[in-house]
Amino acid sequence: MDGDLNTTFGHLKFDLCVSELMGRSDDAVIGRGLNSPDPLVREAFLMAYDYISYVTAKPGVPLCPAPSRASAALRHAGDELLIRFPIFFRRWPRVFQDVTEHTACPTLLSILDEHFAPTRRRDLAWSAVLSVFVLAGQLALHCQDRGMEDITPQIQECVGSYVERVICPEIRDKGGWSGFISRFGEKQNLEDHVVKVCCWSLLLLCVGILSYFIWTRRKT
Known part of the structure; x- marks a missing residue:
């Protein structure tokens, strides 16, 4: 019963977060991709909505947890990129300095089309x-x-829409977004792994000692 309640609560939180992602505009077109019947496309839009909401969140405003494993991997990878390669983020204000509300999306598509031009596209890297x-x-x-x-x-x-058109066809036969999760999902560090191994080893040792103690008591 408790498991069912937890599952239901989890679904409600997920639905509320998705509703919040979609609720920033009254335009009927906005958010349509989140309802795509294709799970690969639906995940692409969910990642786009969640990540951009994540990076533009105002300080002090509580964030919903990532709505999917792929979204969580994207958040983590974006943060890691900022920490390791801050120079990557410093160049864009100059590139975007003349952007207006009317040219923002065309500018983005122009840069992406150049980056993913058929003449430059080979095996798509994550x-x-x-x-x-x-x-x-x-x-x-x-x-x-x-x-x-x-x-x-x-x-x-x-x-x-861009990911649906350009990226999804490339990854459909490669396991979908599972490869992205494997590549960028947050992994345990070595210290955590060692601690867990030590804990399990101690637990097994305790069980062994207890079993031996019970066996010797019965024997006597």
Whole structure:
């Protein structure tokens, strides 16, 4: 019974978070991709909406947990990229300096089309897929800082549509988003692993000692 309640509560939290992602615009087109019958496409839009909401969240505003494993992997990978390669993020304000509400999405698509031009596209690397979402997040953050936060839902829908059109066909026969999760999902560090191994070893040792103690008592 408790398990059913926890599962139901988890689904309700997920639905509320998705509703919050979609609730930033009254435009009927915005959020449509989140209801796609294709799970691969639906996940792409969910990642786009969640990641951009994540990076543009105002300080002090509580965040919903990532709505899927792929979304969690995207959040983690984006944060890691910022920590390890901050120079990657410093160049974009100059690239976006002339962007307006009317040119934000065309500018994004132009950059992505250049990056993923058929003449340059070979085997699609997961790092390239990550760069699509991170770039869109930086554009949304730039627009928000310039007082154009109303454009955020359009950027979310724009990058979702781009991933549906360009990325999804490439990964459909490669296990879908599972490869992205394997590549960028948060992994345990060595210290955590060693601690867990030690704990299990101690537990097994205690069980062995207890079993031996019970066996010797019965014997006597």
